[in-house]
Amino acid sequence: MAHAVVATEYGAPSTLSIVEVEVPAPEAGKVTVAVKAAGLNPYDWKVFTGLYGTDPAKLPLRVGNEAAGVVTAISDGASTEFGPVSVGDEVVISNAGGLLATEVNVRTRSLTPKPAGVTFEQAAGLLLAGTTAWDLVEHANPKPGDTVVVHGASGGVGFIAAQLAVAKGARVLGTASARHSDALTAIGVEPVLYGDGLQERLSALAPSGIASAMDAVGTQEALDASIALVEKARIFTVAAEPDQAAELGITRLPAADSNAIRSASGKPLLDLVAAGKLRVVISDIFPLSEVSAAYDLVKSGHAGGKVIVTL
Numbered sequence: 001m002a003h004a005v006v007a008t009e010y011g012a013p014s015t016l017s018i019v020e021v022e023v024p025a026p027e028a029g030k031v032t033v034a035v036k037a038a039g040l041n042p043y044d045w046k047v048f049t050g051l052y053g054t055d056p057a058k059l060p061l062r063v064g065n066e067a068a069g070v071v072t073a074i075s076d077g078a079s080t081e082f083g084p085v086s087v088g089d090e091v092v093i094s095n096a097g098g099l100l101a102t103e104v105n106v107r108t109r110s111l112t113p114k115p116a117g118v119t120f121e122q123a124a125g126l127l128l129a130g131t132t133a134w135d136l137v138e139h140a141n142p143k144p145g146d147t148v149v150v151h152g153a154s155g156g157v158g159f160i161a162a163q164l165a166v167a168k169g170a171r172v173l174g175t176a177s178a179r180h181s182d183a184l185t186a187i188g189v190e191p192v193l194y195g196d197g198l199q200e201r202l203s204a205l206a207p208s209g210i211a212s213a214m215d216a217v218g219t220q221e222a223l224d225a226s227i228a229l230v231e232k233a234r235i236f237t238v239a240a241e242p243d244q245a246a247e248l249g250i251t252r253l254p255a256a257d258s259n260a261i262r263s264a265s266g267k268p269l270l271d272l273v274a275a276g277k278l279r280v281v282i283s284d285i286f287p288l289s290e291v292s293a294a295y296d297l298v299k300s301g302h303a304g305g306k307v308i309v310t311l
């Protein structure tokens with residue numbers, strides 16, 4: 001028997017429980033993975049607290065949308081776009097649900113090989129935020145010498161987006177709280193405090209203008225400052241509500257082409273981390289028994305990096 005995290009009712013992280021689940025032999029197109037680490041994301045708690053609906057028919061709800069582990073069983077001819085899959089392979093799982101469990105059956109198309117130089121914890125925390133960040137940067141398309149702003153640059157999405165934009169030669173202004181200023185400076189980002197006067201601070205730092213805004217926060221303040229300083233067609237958000245973004249005339253991602261962009265970015269992101277060219281900042285690592293505390297930290301909105309659960 002495996003152990004899995006479930007929400008038996010919609011509510012706070014404290015209502016999550018760990019239950020025993022059976023993991024049958026994988027059917028065609030699937031493999032069994034022994035999960036070593038799972039990455040936690042704001043999307044998870046938005047679902048299990050009921051922010052996206054409280055349909056009782058969906059309970060009990062399995063939790064967790066990204067993980068890394070070792071393949072323990074395969075179906076006949078299991079393979080991915082990266083080649084055949086074998087027992088013992090170290091893999092990253094994305095685009096799948098219910099991954100906060102000691103063992104899971106997942107479709108082979110959800111797998112990306114984990115490079116040896118990337119830890120299970122880094123790999124588990126990279127792809128959901130990383131592919132979102134890649135999508136933001138592809139759309140914003142910063143050019144060498146451009147000044148751009150990343151709102152929420154100390155968060156899971158923002159920290160990767162900021163590094164990718166720096167790598168493209170842009171000057172990156174990254175909004176965050178004061179306690180994350182040093183971490184941003186270390187990756188070549190100019191930290192800018194959010195809060196009252198944000199627009200004025202940004203404008204003083206970029207008197208010639210800001211080429212694009214990448215928003216991973218969605219606060220009214222971040223949206224207002226972006227609209228005041230950046231051409232609307234060059235503002236991209238992953239955090240504002242879709243209706244709000246449409247009303248403001250800015251682009252909410254995912255967009256029509258995001259699926260293709262995100263699916264193609266998993267392997268390059270892992271390779272960048274393996275090559276030491278991209279940092280995954282891990283804020284904290286919790287054992288499975290402390291999953292509720294782990295989600296409390298994610299839900300605070302100020303984790304300052306990825307929150308990981310080891311299994």
Ligand SMILES: NC(=O)c1ccc[n+]([C@@H]2O[C@H](COP(=O)([O-])OP(=O)(O)OC[C@H]3O[C@@H](n4cnc5c(N)ncnc54)[C@H](OP(=O)(O)O)[C@@H]3O)[C@@H](O)[C@H]2O)c1
Nearest residue numbers: 042132152153154155156157176177194238239253301302
């Ligand atoms: N649309 C999509 O496809 C997609 C995909 C992934 C994520 N998302 C969304 O993107 C957002 C960010 O996700 P994440 O994983 O990066 O979250 P995260 O790791 O919790 O990061 C949150 C960020 O927001 C900043 N922040 C917190 N309160 C703030 C405030 N009042 N004003 C300005 N900044 C504030 C934090 O800065 P400090 O810690 O320095 O305070 C941190 O940089 C979430 O809303 C998530 O649901 C969307």
